[in-house]
Amino acid sequence: MTTLPQISLAKLAADTTRHEERERLRLACEEYGFFYLDHGIPKEQIAEAIQASRRFFALPQATKERFGHSAQDVYPTTARGYTPLYGEALHPEAGPDPKEMFDLGIENEGDRRPFAGCTLVAHAFRMTRWLLVSREACLLCRLSWSTTLCRSSESR
Template identity: 90%
Template sequence: MTTLPQISLAKLAADATRHEERERLRLACEEYGFFYLEHGIPKKQIAEAIQASRRFFTLPQSTKERYGHATQDVYPATARGYSPLYGEVLHPEAGPDPKEMFDLGIEKEGDRRPFAGCTRLPDDAVAPGFARSLLALQATVINEVVPQLGMALADLLELEESWFRRHFSAPTVLQRVIRYPSSGGTAGKHTDNGFFTLLLQEELPTRSLQVWFGERWVPAPSLPDTLVVNLGDMLQALSDNRFKSTPHQVVHTGPTDRISLPFFIYPDIDACLTSRQGKQTFSVAEVMLRNFESIWETRDGAGRARELQ
């Protein structure tokens, strides 16, 4: 059982159910900052991405490191490619997390802006189906999930009708594949600093993802045909703190490795946003770059990690 709300993307879109479902979404955003979303993504597409990712992580370490941060022609380099165990710091007291990852984004050749450009990905000869399945899943998420959810959130904040189209016509997406090793993979407690995060989890009996709610850690297990949505610091700021960006962590104690497929969703990298009441103004690029500096350089953690004891 879980206490997190469950929202239907189809009901958000349908005329007959839109009003009631958006009210449920509003309550989820204001009280929890986390919820399940019934998404409609084909199960086969998700399974193929998970299976290809699992195969990639079984490759020799030297092969995986051929696609590491140092090989990526993007800025910052830590935004793309392979990262080994104990590479990322999400909470300073916890130190580097025992998990390995591969990051990619929207592939746009020649785009030299931060968090843009092309990822150096393994081809099918090295990692069969890895690039193809992940990019196909990315296209589905960006085209079929992000617009519907994003427009509903913008509507709840009473932003003008064109707001979402203007700032998300070319969203910034950090797509990640994570392997948490059996009996000990973790992600330190933190908040996400973006607009919202979409998480596809393997359907495992272990309840590894934990959400801070009601002064305790609440498990958020995988539920069939849903993904987990959590709101980020950027959306909390845009809402003048009406919506919650909730701390969370991963503690994986299961007997098998765990594959996790998060999508960190941000507005256009060139956007400068002002909150509904004009209390906060911020540059998307500056917020993202500060967060990456805190994670990878100063090792102070992600989002509001330093505020979390």
């Protein structure tokens, strides 16, 4: 094979194709360690989300920091929100990371479990599309992987 395999979330979720696609997923992980994910989110929706994220990251630093970890109502707060440039060090021996980011997750209003709850986002800065696409992608992946993992363990 000259390209990475493509795995379809729709096929993983469908009763008629789940077994075959799950086998393709297993082989892709074992043989390549990587694969393309056909998530089904329209390219236009992805482009809108990218534009919304660009609008957010172009805001003044003080504005972005209003949506930082300390403003989040999620435990741990570092699981959601804005992180400034050099604000995180995944490998402390290498020093702070040269990136800024905004962590999102699956929204479960009122859920007090770790990594659950709602993310404070900049709706006023037209980030709604970015958030919706990100949430949709998280939900699709979560549903697909949960279904795949549960059914994989059942077939053993």
